[in-house]
Amino acid sequence: xxxxxxxxxxxxxxxxxxxxxxxxxxxxxxxxxxxxxxxxxxxxxxxxxxxxxxxxxxxxxxxxxxxxxxxxxxxxxxxxxxxxxxxxxxxxxxxxxxxxxxxxxxxxxxxxxxxxxxxxxxxxxxxxxxxxxxxxxxxxxxxxxxxxxxxxxxxxxxxxxxxxxxxxxxxxxxxxxxxxxxxxxxxxxxxxxxxxxxxxxxxxxxxxxxxxxxxxxxxxxxxxxxxxxxxxxxxxxxxxxxxxxxxxxxxxxxxxxxxxxxxxxxxxxxxxxxxxxxxxxxxxxxxxxx
Numbered sequence: 001x002x003x004x005x006x007x008x009x010x011x012x013x014x015x016x017x018x019x020x021x022x023x024x025x026x027x028x029x030x031x032x033x034x035x036x037x038x039x040x041x042x043x044x045x046x047x048x049x050x051x052x053x054x055x056x057x058x059x060x061x062x063x064x065x066x067x068x069x070x071x072x073x074x075x076x077x078x079x080x081x082x083x084x085x086x087x088x089x090x091x092x093x094x095x096x097x098x099x100x101x102x103x104x105x106x107x108x109x110x111x112x113x114x115x116x117x118x119x120x121x122x123x124x125x126x127x128x129x130x131x132x133x134x135x136x137x138x139x140x141x142x143x144x145x146x147x148x149x150x151x152x153x154x155x156x157x158x159x160x161x162x163x164x165x166x167x168x169x170x171x172x173x174x175x176x177x178x179x180x181x182x183x184x185x186x187x188x189x190x191x192x193x194x195x196x197x198x199x200x201x202x203x204x205x206x207x208x209x210x211x212x213x214x215x216x217x218x219x220x221x222x223x224x225x226x227x228x229x230x231x232x233x234x235x236x237x238x239x240x241x242x243x244x245x246x247x248x249x250x251x252x253x254x255x256x257x258x259x260x261x262x263x264x265x266x267x268x269x270x271x272x273x274x275x276x277x278x279x280x281x282x283x284x285x286x287x288x289x290x
Contacts, residue, residue: 010060017057052077052137055232059113059140066104068094070113073135081229084119086132112140112225139231142223143188157182160191164198164213166206173209180210184217188224244269 002012019025023033052074061067072093076083091101108114117134157178161167167177184194197216206212218224241247244264260269 014058014060021054021057052081052228055137055228061113062107062111063104065094065096065100066107066111069101069104070108070137073108073114074137077137080136081227082134082136084132084134089132112138112142113228114138115225137228139226139228141226141231143226153185154178154182156185156191160185160194160198163195166200166202166209167198167213168206168209176210177213180213180217183220187218187221189218190224193224 002009005012007015016025016029020027020029025031026033053071056067056071056074059067059070061070069090072090073083073085076085087098087101087105090105091098094101094104105114105116109116115136115138117136119132119134160181161174161177167173181194185191194217197218198213200216202212242259242261242264244260247261
C-alpha cells in the first residue's frame with residue numbers, strides 16, 4: 001500500500017491513524033467504514049489537532065521508544081501543552097532504566113520535540129535538591145533560520161529589558177544586556193518569549209545580573225523552535241492569571257487557569273477544585289474522550 005500511494009512505512013501509519021480518528025477506517029486500519037468519503041485536496045483545519053495526543057500521532061521520532069516517551073509527555077500535558085515529570089516516572093512508564101529514559105529524552109530535546117527546564121528546590125539561599133523537570137512540547141519547526149550576522153534593532157532589545165523586574169538599571173550593564181538580548185532577537189526569538197523567560201522573582205538579591213540574564217535566556221546561536229501548541233492549533237499559550245486579583249503568574253510558577261495567588265488565598269479567596277488525574281485531565285480540559 002505504501003508503494004501505491006508513495007508513502008514510507010511510518011508516514012503510512014500516521015495517515016492510517018488519522019483516518020481511524022475521523023471514522024474513515026475501522027479500528028483494524030484496513031477496512032473502510034461504509035458511507036465514508038474523503039476529499040481529494042483539503043487543508044486540515046486547526047480543529048483537527050485538539051489535544052497533545054492528537055498531535056503526537058503526526059510526529060516522526062527516531063524510534064519507538066522515543067515515540068512512546070513523547071506520548072507519555074503528551075498524556076500528562078495540561079492545556080498549555082507542558083507539564084512536570086521526572087526521569088524515574090518516565091522510566092517506569094517505559095519499563096526501562098533511568099539511564100535509558102534519559103537517553104531517549106535527550107533525543108527528543110535534540111530533535112526539537114521537547115524542551116526541559118530544571119526546577120531546583122530553594123528553601124533559602126542554598127539549593128536543596130530538585131523537583132521533577134518541567135517540560136514543554138515543541139514542534140521541531142524552526143520558523144526563522146539562525147543568522148548571527150543579521151543586524152538587530154537596539155530599540156526592541158531595550159523594550160525587552162525594560163520589562164525585566166529584577167534588572168538593575170545601570171548604564172554599564174545596560175549596554176552589555178542589550179547586546180545579549182539583541183543577539184537572541186537576531187536568531188529569531190520573539191520578544192514575548194524572551195520576556196516570559198526573564199519574568200522571575202529571585203528569592204535572594206541578585207549579585208551577578210549578567211550571569212542570571214544569560215542563564216535564563218537561550219544559548220547564543222540556539223534557534224527558536226515553534227511550540228507544538230502554536231504549530232498545531234495556531235494559538236500561542238498565554239500564562240494564566242490569578243482568578244481573584246488578575247495578576248499574571250510568572251513563567252516559573254506552576255499555575256493553571258483558575259488558580260488563586262498566595263496573597264489572595266491568605267485573604268480568604270478559594271482556588272479551583274483538585275486537578276483531575278493525568279489520564280483524564282485532557283478530556284476534562286478539551287472535552288474530548290480518549
